[in-house]
Amino acid sequence: MxxxxxxxxxxxxxxxxxxxxxxxxxxxxxxxxxxxxxxxxxxxxxxxxxxxxxxxxxxxxxxxxxxxxxNTVSKNVLTTRRFIPLPENVEVSSMAAAMMKNTNKYSVINFSSLSPINEYLPITRINKAMQASMKEDSNIYQYTFLEGHPRLRKQIALQSFDWDKSIKQDEILITNGCMEAINLCLDAITKSDDIVAVESPVYAGILQCLESKGLKALGINMDPVTGLDLDDLENALNNNKVAACIFMPVCQNPYGCSMPEENKIRLVKILGERGIPLIEDDALGELYFEKSRPLPAKAYDTYDNVLFCSSFSKSLMPGFRIGWVAAGKYLAEIEKLKFAENISTNGLLQDAIARFLESGNYQTHIKRLRQFAKKQACQYRNAILKYFPEETKITEPVGGYSLWVELPENVNALTLQREALKFGIGFCPGQIFSASNHFQNFMRINCCPMWTTRIDDAFKTLGKLVRSIGNRQV
Incomplete structure (x- = not known):
């Protein structure tokens, strides 16, 4: 034509x-x-x-x-869904574990796991760095330092060089991924039955951590654009004895939003004045879509009250599981817990990442990865708008790998997940992102699988299943 x-x-x-x-x-x-x-x-x-x-x-x-x-305000853009913050016992581990097991077992197209694909990882350069480590550093065959490889800790500290409150090398402890860092922080500052404030919705792994330690979750409402509702947080703190907070100020999972600078400064002040520790999860912070990422809350911490946790799992090598924590005044206690837990973290992998960072190629890699993530999110979002019912609403992320999708009210995400697995499609149902079983008609879509006609077909199938389930409930 x-x-x-x-x-x-x-x-x-x-x-x-x-x-x-x-x-x-x-x-x-x-x-x-x-x-x-x-x-x-x-x-x-x-x-x-x-x-x-x-x-x-x-x-x-x-x-x-x-x-x-x-348009910045579209009828398909997600709006805030508010809930009354109440401390909740957490019971999501069984549901989350079953969901992941079924997804890995039955899904051909996996929209569940937030992990960059191999095509966008510097595998060749990392392999060369590992070969150099084995050739030049015999110490990697022994237990490495408890606090981590000095070479890597130095490179991590350099990343905070332009912060007002930069991190020093001796303030950093290397961990087995960001989740071990968060677990160690919780063990250091909380005890069973304590209340921990988290975002709502929140990454399911955080809820699993709380459940395993017998901690209660206090969900704080989120805005899809500006992130954590600070007024809601202050009200919750005034009405509950909160032992700690775990928040993602930059590239929050699952929203993909980032808090404005003034909000991060206010957050640090609110918690610092009350003496309530903030565990800052920055696992996705490098995946901000624009040229330079926003500063984390830790950069504004004048109270020595922020325990900053991050990793290279989402930005460099997922399988290496190399993370870190800069915990300020809590570091000594966390080091004791780390030693009791597993002594240290893999020295070879630490040294290889450090050598890659020293090469100066990291920022080029991150720039390319951000462009990939932004393009993928745009393509995935357009497909959902094209194939799903008109009343479907979606976040407009500014970073990260995920889309948070609100389905029609009569569509249960767990039912949809079971139906989708029959077609080899896996995703995360919204129920596992809340301790209160909220978000029953929500789903998180991981945008990492490379866009192809096969992905387009998968969304077409999901759209048909959403309509079918909705029609059954009418």
Missing amino acids: AIKSFRYEQVINKIEETITGLQLQPGDKLPSVRKVSGELKVSLTTVNQAYAILEAKGSIISRPGSGFYI
Whole structure:
């Protein structure tokens, strides 16, 4: 079919493809009517009508004298769902473990695990670094230092060089991934039956940690754009004896949002003045979509009250499980717990990562990984909007690997998951992101699998299943 004979719908599809190809985000300006007219070889009237339809759908907005922009408030954009914060006993481990086991066993397309694909990992360079480690450093065959390899700790400290409150090398303890860092922090500052404030929704692994230690979760409401609701947090702290908080201020999982700078400063102040420790989970902080990532809350910590936990699992080598914690005044106690737990972390892998960081290639790699993550999120989001029911709502992440999807109210995500596994499709149902069994009609989609027609077909199948389940409940 010649381009001249495009109908309005086809022009709209072409415009939406342009949005995806250019990786445009809410607030970005669209190509002018005249430019689209010239590129598609259709009349100005046709383009104006196509833009008018997109504006009526809420996808774009017009600004007189300026042009058309992607709408920052779309009817398909997730809004805050509020709950009354109450301390809850956590019972998600069995559900989460069964979900992951079934996904690994039956799914061919895995939308569950947040892990960068091999094609975007510097495997060749890391292999060379490992070979150099084995050739040049005989100490890697022995137990490494309890606190971690000095070479790696130095490189991690350098990453905070431009912070007002930078981290010193001797303040860092290397761990087996970010989750061990968080576990050690909890063991150091809490005891059984204590209340720990967490985000709602929150990464299921955090809830599993709390459950294993007999801790209670206090869910704090989240805004899909600005993150943690600080007014809600203050009210919760005034009404509950909270022992600690675990929050993700940058690239939160599952929302993909980041707190504004002033909110992070206020968060540190709220908790610092009350003497309530903040365990900051920064596992996804490097995956911010723009050129430079926002600073973590730790960078504003004038109270020595933030236990900063991060890792290279989401940004460099998932299988290495190399993480770290900068715990300030709590570090000595955490070191004792680390020694009792497993003595130290793999020295060869630490040295290999340190050598890669020293090479200067890390930032180039991160830039490429951010571009990949941003493009994937855009493609996945467009597919969900295309194939799922019209009332479906989705977050607009600014970083990370995930989309948080609100399904029609009569669609239970666990039912959908069971049905999807029959077609070899796995994802995380919303129920495992809350201690209170909230988010029953929500799902988290991992955007890591490389976009192909196979992925597109999987979303088409999921969309059909959502409609089918919804129709059964009518």
